[in-house]
Amino acid sequence: MCSYKKQQHQTDNMLYDAFRQALRSFITLIAIYIVMVISNPWLGLGLVTLMALYWVIQRYYRATNRELKRLEALTRSPVYALFGEVMSGLTTIRAYGSQSRFRAANFAMVDRNSAPYFLQFTAARWLGVRTEFLAAMVTGLTALLGVVARASISQSLLGLTLSYGLQMTVMMNINVFQAAEAESQMNAVERLTYYADQLPQERGSPGDIK
Numbered sequence: 001m002c003s004y005k006k007q008q009h010q011t012d013n014m015l016y017d018a019f020r021q022a023l024r025s026f027i028t029l030i031a032i033y034i035v036m037v038i039s040n041p042w043l044g045l046g047l048v049t050l051m052a053l054y055w056v057i058q059r060y061y062r063a064t065n066r067e068l069k070r071l072e073a074l075t076r077s078p079v080y081a082l083f084g085e086v087m088s089g090l091t092t093i094r095a096y097g098s099q100s101r102f103r104a105a106n107f108a109m110v111d112r113n114s115a116p117y118f119l120q121f122t123a124a125r126w127l128g129v130r131t132e133f134l135a136a137m138v139t140g141l142t143a144l145l146g147v148v149a150r151a152s153i154s155q156s157l158l159g160l161t162l163s164y165g166l167q168m169t170v171m172m173n174i175n176v177f178q179a180a181e182a183e184s185q186m187n188a189v190e191r192l193t194y195y196a197d198q199l200p201q202e203r204g205s206p207g208d209i210k
Contacts, residue, residue, distance in 0.1 A: 018182035025175040032164045032171060036142070039161040040153060046141045050134050057134075058176040061127045062183055068123065069184035071116040079109045127176060135169035 033051070037044040086093065086102055093102055142165040146158040 015182070015185045018178065018185045022175070022178040022182040025171060025178045029168070029171045029175050032168060036161050036164050039157045040142070040145055040149065042145050042149065043142060043161065046145075047138065050138055050141075054131070054134055054172060057127065057130050058179070061123060061176060062180045064123050065120060065180040066184050068116045068120050072113065072120070075109070075113040075116065079106070079113055082106055082109060124177070128173060131172045131176065132169050135165070135172055138168050139165040 033047060037047065082102070082105060086106070093099060139162065142161050146153060146161065150158075
């Protein structure tokens with residue numbers, strides 16, 4: 001029941017906001033890309049290659065984060081179930097002196113649930129290093145082309161391009177994180193669908209059977 005309530009809360013309150021933030025960050029990133037290309041058309045050649053690398057990296061991260069989120073959700077349910085069983089049978093557990101057995105089982109389940117949670121932070125740092133490296137390449141390429149084409153580009157446009165290039169580091173990270181968050185929140189919908197359509201149902205009373 002606790003797991004069902006959590007999945008329902010994520011679907012009703014968090015899924016819409018995750019998709020909204022993902023769409024907003026994607027539009028902002030595309031706008032920055034367009035402004036940079038308009039300011040320096042030669043920059044578009046390098047940005048196409050860098051964006052292709054960015055697309056590969058974010059797809060790899062999103063798939064990993066989605067599966068880690070699913071594992072975290074699957075391993076959370078036994079923790080709640082065991083907690084409910086212990087609370088309802090606390091007197092019996094103490095009477096038979098089984099506290100250590102249930103404590104060890106709880107620690108094992110919590111450790112199993114914490115593993116994918118911490119791996120999500122590791123994957124986020126993996127993504128951050130690579131997106132920051134790509135953004136640094138964008139800024140370096142912008143500065144290099146600005147020096148090479150200094151006779152045909154104004155200083156104001158060069159400064160605008162450099163400022164947007166520096167913003168790409170933040171926007172690339174935000175875009176991937178928000179897209180991955182929106183995708184991982186769909187795990188809640190998947191779990192609700194499983195509860196509604198695939199979870200075995202208890203038989204009702206004979207009068208309820210048609």
